[in-house]
Amino acid sequence: xxxxxxxxxxxxxxxxxxxGAIGALLAVAATSFASPWWTLHKLKSAAAxxxxxxxxxxxxxxxxxxxxxxQIQASLNHNIDKVGGDNPLAKFGxxxxxxxxxxxxxxxxxxxxxxxxxxxxxxxxxxPQGMPDAPDGQPxxxxxxxxxxxxxxxxxxxxxxxxxxxxxxxxxxGLWSWQLAGIELPPEH
Numbered sequence: 452x453x454x455x456x457x458x459x460x461x462x463x464x465x466x467x468x469x470x471g472a473i474g475a476l477l478a479v480a481a482t483s484f485a486s487p488w489w490t491l492h493k494l495k496s497a498a499a500x501x502x503x504x505x506x507x508x509x510x511x512x513x514x515x516x517x518x519x520x521x522q523i524q525a526s527l528n529h530n531i532d533k534v535g536g537d538n539p540l541a542k543f544g545x546x547x548x549x550x551x552x553x554x555x556x557x558x559x560x561x562x563x564x565x566x567x568x569x570x571x572x573x574x575x576x577x578x579p580q581g582m583p584d585a586p587d588g589q590p591x592x593x594x595x596x597x598x599x600x601x602x603x604x605x606x607x608x609x610x611x612x613x614x615x616x617x618x619x620x621x622x623x624x625g626l627w628s629w630q631l632a633g634i635e636l637p638p639e640h
Contacts, residue, residue: 483626487601487609490621490629498566506562506569511622511630516560518620518633523552526636565631572597574617574634610635 490509497505527548531541568574600612607623620633 479626486627487603487611487621487629489627491599491601491611494569494631498569501563501566503562503566506566509630510562510565511624511632512560514622514630514632515565515634516556519560520552520556522634522636523556524549527552568613568634569619570597572599572613573615574613574619574637575615 494506494509497509527545531545597614599614601609602612603609604620609621609629611619611621613619616637618635619631620635621629622632624630
């Protein structure tokens, strides 16, 4: 018995092409929607391996430093205003702090510090509290892996909220690619 030839009618061919196109669009949309979770996974894996190059590839350091500087400066301004913004010494302290913040943040915001924040789930500019160094000089592993909540903030941004209430802010750099571009310090900072 010979197989029967299959003949696709023009109407069926158009439906098949439309179904294929819709399927491809759905696949692109689904993978694009899931890309923040994949980016977070890659960043967490790079941090766990202490791979500075892989961390650097997922971080926009100029934008991250600008974000940290603006939050520290706003916090300093708020604290000085609470003490007494009219006080000449407070104004001098504010000016002095502004000159110290920029080089300090430039020195502190680095691949190892970003890796430590991600690895320990602490959005901070300093070394996460309660995380002593291991005997070999490598940071000690947290007792329990941190939990994160991922939230879209529009088409080109998402936030990863850490357990301490702070957030890592990512911006889109392509259809499926993202970079860490800022942080939101926890409320108590």
